[in-house]
Amino acid sequence: MIIRFYDQYSVLREHQIMLETGVSLICATRGRTLEVARLLKSLNCQTQKTFELILVDQNHDNRVGEIVNQHGKAIAITHMRLGDVGLARARNAAIAMARYSWVGFPDDDCWCPPDFIRCLCEACQRYQASDGIFINWVDPGHPDRKPFQFKNGKMTFDEGFKLVSSICLYIRKDLLMVTSGFNEKFGLGPNSVVKAGEDQELTLRLLSQEAHIEKIAELMIYHPIDHRAWDAQFLKRNQSQGACDIYFQRAYRGTVHAWKTIFFWIAAAGFNALRFNRKNLQWYSHKLYGAIIYGHRLR
Numbered sequence: 001m002i003i004r005f006y007d008q009y010s011v012l013r014e015h016q017i018m019l020e021t022g023v024s025l026i027c028a029t030r031g032r033t034l035e036v037a038r039l040l041k042s043l044n045c046q047t048q049k050t051f052e053l054i055l056v057d058q059n060h061d062n063r064v065g066e067i068v069n070q071h072g073k074a075i076a077i078t079h080m081r082l083g084d085v086g087l088a089r090a091r092n093a094a095i096a097m098a099r100y101s102w103v104g105f106p107d108d109d110c111w112c113p114p115d116f117i118r119c120l121c122e123a124c125q126r127y128q129a130s131d132g133i134f135i136n137w138v139d140p141g142h143p144d145r146k147p148f149q150f151k152n153g154k155m156t157f158d159e160g161f162k163l164v165s166s167i168c169l170y171i172r173k174d175l176l177m178v179t180s181g182f183n184e185k186f187g188l189g190p191n192s193v194v195k196a197g198e199d200q201e202l203t204l205r206l207l208s209q210e211a212h213i214e215k216i217a218e219l220m221i222y223h224p225i226d227h228r229a230w231d232a233q234f235l236k237r238n239q240s241q242g243a244c245d246i247y248f249q250r251a252y253r254g255t256v257h258a259w260k261t262i263f264f265w266i267a268a269a270g271f272n273a274l275r276f277n278r279k280n281l282q283w284y285s286h287k288l289y290g291a292i293i294y295g296h297r298l299r
Contacts, residue, residue, distance in 0.1 A: 021125045022050035023117065023170065024098035028090035029108035030058040033067060040071035042111040042222075048118035052076040052099055056090040058083075086189025088182035088198045095176050102133075104170040105199075110137075111222045119219050120170070132171040132206065132213035134163060139225040147225075148217075155213040157204075161248065163215070166199035167223055171206070179205065185298055186244065193297045194290070195237055197244030204252055230279060238283060239290030246291040247298045262291065 025043075029036055036055075043053060053072075057064040057079060068079045078097065082090050091105055102124045106112075123133055134155055136148050148163055155163065183205075184191070187198030207213065228234045242265075250258040265284045272280040 021102075021121050021128075022052070022100040023102045023104055023120055023124065024100040024173070025051060025053045025104050025106055026056065026091050026094040026098070027053060027106050027108055027110075028056040028058060028087050028094075029064060030085065032108050033063050035109040036064060037067050037071055038111045039106065039108060040067060040075070040077075042113075043117075044071060044074050045114050046075075046112065046117045047115050048121060049075065050100075050121055051117045052078065054078045054080055054094040054097055056080045056082050056094050058085045058090060084191075086184065086191055087187040088184040088192065089189060092181040092184065095173065095181050098173050101173055102170050103173050103176060105166045106221060107167050107223065109224060110167055113220070113222065116219075116221060123214075123216055123219060124170070127214045129212070130214045131175050131211040132169065134213050134215045135168045135170070135219040135221065136217055137165065137167055137223045138220045140222055142225055145225060146220075150215055150217055152215055152217055155207065155215050157207045157252075159215075160200070160204045160207045164200040164203065166202075167221055169199060169203065169213075171202075175206070175211065194240035194243045194294050196240040197248075200244065200248060204248055208252060230282070235282060235286050238286045240294065242287030242290035243294035243298060245287065246295050262288065265291075 027036075027039065040053075043051070053075060055064065055068065055077060065079060068077060072079075080094060080097070082093055095103060104120075120133075120135070123135075127133060136146060136150075138146055147165070148168070150159065150163060179202075181202070182198045183201050185193045186196065186201050188195050192198075203213070245261060246258050249261050265288050269281055269284040269288065272284065
């Protein structure tokens with residue numbers, strides 16, 4: 001049974017006192033330096049400074065502190081050290097610290113065009129009656145390859161299965177607080193059940209309770225297009241995605257849809273085995289394996 005949160009949420013929206021329209025950016029980082037420096041440089045160059053960055057540092061050394069000292073002097077930045085490693089856990093720990101009414105979650109390898117914050121704040125003001133905003137992302141080195149193709153307007157529930165990216169999602173802080181933020185069973189980290197799906201789980205959970213998420217196709221953040229090697233880590237991530245796919249189908253569309261997906265994967269694996277297509281066979285086999293091994297632990 002879905003427990004509706006809107007009664008409590010509406011009270012918070014009526015009484016919460018925030019700063020002027022602005023955005024709190026929560027970025028969890030571990031192991032990266034050059035990418036974090038690039039993000040901070042891009043934020044220093046923003047034409048509008050009504051934002052803050054909460055940098056959740058999960059490193060065991062001071063590499064991020066040195067970058068903050070070098071590049072973070074002209075922006076509002078909170079350097080938060082977190083001993084427990086985990087993407088969803090890091091984001092949840094920072095949400096309560098957010099000063100602004102809108103919260104976003106750029107990855108540590110994202111960066112922003114100079115007018116990004118100004119355009120984002122204008123969108124937040126324009127759609128202040130909405131619960132969330134979903135933008136697009138692009139790799140400036142490949143401007144013709146946009147990951148998402150969608151039209152402006154209210155996100156439908158079906159689109160919640162396709163438009164999946166935390167770097168594109170901006171949600172009201174009060175809504176995140178009422179709904180407990182990200183589900184820590186999902187996402188990268190040693191203590192999560194699966195190493196993917198935290199953004200999709202949050203999106204579908206909000207949409208299932210009739211949250212209004214406004215899509216803005218022309219507003220984009222920068223992120224590199226990954227060319228991942230077919231190594232053990234990639235296949236492990238694919239297993240996690242397989243478990244998520246079946247969990248979300250069963251939870252939000254029903255058991256019949258979940259079984260249809262499983263039968264499709266079985267047929268696709270068999271077809272690619274006959275064609276001796278090793279990569280596609282691995283792709284579907286690992287999705288099946290993940291759904292079988294991890295799926296029951298997500299319930």
